[in-house]
Amino acid sequence: MEEIPTLYPTEQEFRNPIDYFSNPHIKRLGVRYGMIKVIPPEGFRPPLSIDMENFTFQPRIQNLENLDLINRCRLFFMKQLNNFNRSNKDSSKPMLDKPYTIVDNLDSAHPSERLLKKVYFYDVFSELIKDNEVSTDTLPFCRRKLKFRDISQLRCDSSLWKTLSKKLNIPACSLKRIFEEYIASYYIFLHSLNKNVHTALHNDQYPKSLLSDDEDDFDLGPDSDFGSGSEEEYDDDACLVCHKTNDAKKTILCDSCDKPFHIYCLTPPLECVPAGDWICNTCIVGNGYYGFTQDTHDYTLPEFQKYCTQQNLRLLSARKPSINELEELFWSIVTKNHYNEITIVKYGADIHNELPGQITGFPTREFIPNNINGDELKDYFEYCDHPMNLTNLPLAHNSLLPLFERNISGMTTPWIYIGSLFSTFCWHMEDQYTLSANYQHQGEPKVWYSIPESGCAKFNELLNDLSPDLFIKQPDLLHQLVTLISPYDSNFKKSGIPVYKAIQKPNEYIITFPKCYHAGFNTGYNFNEAVNFTIDFWLPYGFGAITDYKSTQKACVFDMFDLMINVLNKYNEDTLFFNDAFARQCYSSLIVFYNTELKRIRKIQAIVPRTTLLTVDGGLNDEDEEYDIFCSRCKTICSVAFVLHHSSDSKSIRTYKRHKKSHLSVKQWNEISTMNSKLSVLCTQDYLNAIQNLNNVHGEEPFINDELYLTKSLKDIDLLIKQVGVKLDR
Structure with missing residues (x-):
């Protein structure tokens, strides 16, 4: 994979970053690759200025297998099928423990070449509901429509089954059998919702993921307090439909998500609380929600470094693989589909503490470490005022964000990122398509991938094609930073999506340009921070974000x-x-x-x-x-x-x-x-x-x-x- 350009600005260029990044040559590179790497002039090496005694953070818990888009869709669908069968009390349908079935590929040319093949229920279902007549929508976040046809038409459409057989490399007769045995009754139920599947979902301010049931079994390693700090845990007894807490005797809890409902608020209403399992529509249809859980332990940097050492031993067994080997191992973990192995990592992401010495790793006048004194103090203050100090970059000469005359957390004020081995940041664009600067203070390299603006439409189309129903339920999915797909996936090349790579090391900047999708992972413990900024050519992107965000119901960060x-x-x-x-x-x-x-x-x-x-x-x-x-x-x-x-x-x-x-x-x-x-x-x-x-x-x-x-x-x-x-x- 081609790497992004590495630039070496002069001292004068480095002190005028907005003008430097506005240079037509730099702009062309940024637009072409989506990102550039900047190596500071010799002698620029700001000391890590952090309050080691008081700086603490709670990392996110990441289950790497669940981050892969296809893996997650397959697991979601298995849960939805199980919930549907539980709701209908259909004892003839066994509870699925795997998102696939296995068939004998009878179409092999020779009996000795016959092989057993996994067939994923979701893969069959998603192909059946796609509306391949995609509208020519000018929006970059256009979504495919779902096509729920009458079951009798579906069964008789021989050309559809032949196409599906060719795409999945499974005999049509086997696919039909799988459909009838596992999917047909669920398909009929979804069809009965008048094709507006998303309207059956309950409006939940604090949704729970269908995959959270398994989280109690996660092995998080030593010193973990996983579970009690989940973002999904709220003391909320109000009915999800009417938002009232009265009539406890006529309130029923969903046996999948534990959310409360009045029986008379349901559609259709129930006359009494039913015996046995009752599952709400959201857990049967699936809302597509997935979010990270926060660890409840407050880590200091030395504590987290100790955790990282143990994590390296657990995952690498004292080996010291190369970056390329780590990259191959990371994507093999993310994309594997064994479903019985779980790899949990921790990531100190989006840390925005507010006290001096905890806001940034760059030198500031509000916090001076005890080991800085004498002649070092003059150099320290020079770093405090340098325009490429990320506390200053958003406010640098010719930047637009100072015109708001207020701080915007994460944009005009840096956020800190403390990585561990294989902790990841998923595919996303910067808020309102602004530029961003990410600086690594210390630690092991960070691997980045970029999809420039020229590949965004194809990337959106690919993801919609792989999971058509998920983007109907979660139109802002790619704004949530919880989804990965490997840039080495064959679908990338088939779709003609340009993708590039970068290896970031200490004292290096990664600059992302407007409307660049980027993702990546950490190869061990590291300390980074990032901030957003704008320059004059960004203006049309800022207005374009308003239209794009409306289509996905994402809120703008500023007006x-x-x-x-x-x-x-x-x-x-x-x-x-x-x-x-x-x-x-x-x-x-x-x-x-x-x-x-x-x-x-x-x-x-x-x-x-x-x-x-x-x-x-x-x-x-x-x-x-x-x-x-x-x-x-x-x-x-x-x-x-x-x-x-x-x-x-x-x-x-x-x-x-x-x-x-x-x-x-x-x-x-x-x-x-x-x-x-x-x-x-x-x-x-x-x-x-x-x-x-x-x-x-x-x-x-x-x-x-x-x-x-x-x-x-x-x-x-x-x-x-x-x-x-x-x-x-x-």
């Missing part, structure tokens, strides 16, 4: 509209450091975005009787550091306006009036839809879509109690646009 407002305000005040060309680009982007929103606002004002301008006194100055109000439906930031939408139910109206009197904070606005299922905060686009799609059988005006809220003064925006336009014309 692009606010950024443009701040840029143009500074330009209008002659305090903007960027040139006129950049100001004109921001001006054009703002006008397009604002005019689209303004048209929607005018349409809503013709429908909704009330419009209210939110002010600071009305709750936008939030003490909980929530700055943006999000749409309940698509999770986009309501940059200019939103509608508080609720039914004509009297209780909903009383709740709304009580809220109105209390001067809601941003946090409270974002909690509205979870506090009362009759209320929702909708962006202007989703509100207009909701009105258009409303099936109003009773004839009343459904919007009579809705209210339009403006988060910004339209007059102020109009004035700013006019002033900047005049200045640019000069």
